[in-house]
Amino acid sequence: MTLAVATTPKHSSRRALIVAVASLLGATLFWAGNYVVGAGAVASIDPLSLVLLRWSLALVPLLAIAQLVERPQWRQVLAAWPWLIALSVFGLLGYNLLLYTALEHTDAFSASLINAFNPALITLAAAAFLRERLTRRAVGGVLIALVGVLLVLSNGDLGKLLQAGFGTGELFMLGAIAAWSAYTITGRLAPPLPPITTTAVQAAITVAVLTPLSLAAGGPALPSTQGAIVSLAFIALFPSVLSYLLWNRALTVIPAGNAGVFLNLITVFTALFTILSGRPYTFAQIAGGVIVVAGILLTSTRSRRGRSTAFFWRHRRTGNLEP
Numbered sequence: 001m002t003l004a005v006a007t008t009p010k011h012s013s014r015r016a017l018i019v020a021v022a023s024l025l026g027a028t029l030f031w032a033g034n035y036v037v038g039a040g041a042v043a044s045i046d047p048l049s050l051v052l053l054r055w056s057l058a059l060v061p062l063l064a065i066a067q068l069v070e071r072p073q074w075r076q077v078l079a080a081w082p083w084l085i086a087l088s089v090f091g092l093l094g095y096n097l098l099l100y101t102a103l104e105h106t107d108a109f110s111a112s113l114i115n116a117f118n119p120a121l122i123t124l125a126a127a128a129f130l131r132e133r134l135t136r137r138a139v140g141g142v143l144i145a146l147v148g149v150l151l152v153l154s155n156g157d158l159g160k161l162l163q164a165g166f167g168t169g170e171l172f173m174l175g176a177i178a179a180w181s182a183y184t185i186t187g188r189l190a191p192p193l194p195p196i197t198t199t200a201v202q203a204a205i206t207v208a209v210l211t212p213l214s215l216a217a218g219g220p221a222l223p224s225t226q227g228a229i230v231s232l233a234f235i236a237l238f239p240s241v242l243s244y245l246l247w248n249r250a251l252t253v254i255p256a257g258n259a260g261v262f263l264n265l266i267t268v269f270t271a272l273f274t275i276l277s278g279r280p281y282t283f284a285q286i287a288g289g290v291i292v293v294a295g296i297l298l299t300s301t302r303s304r305r306g307r308s309t310a311f312f313w314r315h316r317r318t319g320n321l322e323p
Helices: 014-041 047-069 074-078 081-103 108-115 118-129 136-154 158-164 168-189 195-216 226-250 256-276 283-300
Strands: none
Touching: 014 081, 014 108, 014 226, 014 256, 047 081, 047 195, 047 226, 074 081, 074 195, 081 108, 081 168, 081 195, 108 136, 108 168, 108 256, 108 283, 118 136, 118 168, 136 283, 195 226, 256 283
């Protein structure tokens, strides 16, 4: 999920700022809902079918909105097809397929806590592949976030983790954030493209790739209960379409670097959903989540010289932000 749009934040009224903040809250709330609702959806829809149906339903509104809002030069967009295919495979297809597979084996809260480590992993990937400089603050934030993730993965018992290893769901979730890191690095190298348009084209590629695979596997598995239909409709509309619109609208008022901090609310909202719904949670999850978010905030804050120490919030150019 890459972060930026091709717009410049404008000076605006207090009311516009309030609307922008509300838009960021709405976007992150819907992305958190993808974890909670997705965990329920995979009980009756297999992950491959869920990803295919999600982007099939979201494709038409994304294309219509891209045409109305961004009015893209489609020839120029499609000329970047190698980049778009790579972004689709790593992001909309790879990340989401691994995420929903993980949710078959672990709870939404744990998955969101592992996902919270993604910005730190991207920082490391940028240093390795893009020669981004790691500051002491960034390294410290990454290490703190890693401690939080290990606390979640081990449920507070690091010795048990060394003996038994990672669970199936946790392994798939680690694969998901690795896929998203690859997506983000690819997005850094890709030519600048309108974000909603890029998301729409990636959705089309994802549908084109998954359709024959799903048919070969005897699918897609259509939702058979009212709950499954509602879950699919929510996933296709709110985190797949509305979140991107709200986020990109907010970035016309709030700089991307400041808006990026709101991504930590995905884990916070998921935790609130877990608690309010009465689902079980552990002290290790809460403590680990706090540590992860603290580490990411440290990685994302500015140094005394006024430069952002986090690669993740700078120079975003193309693609979408959160699945």
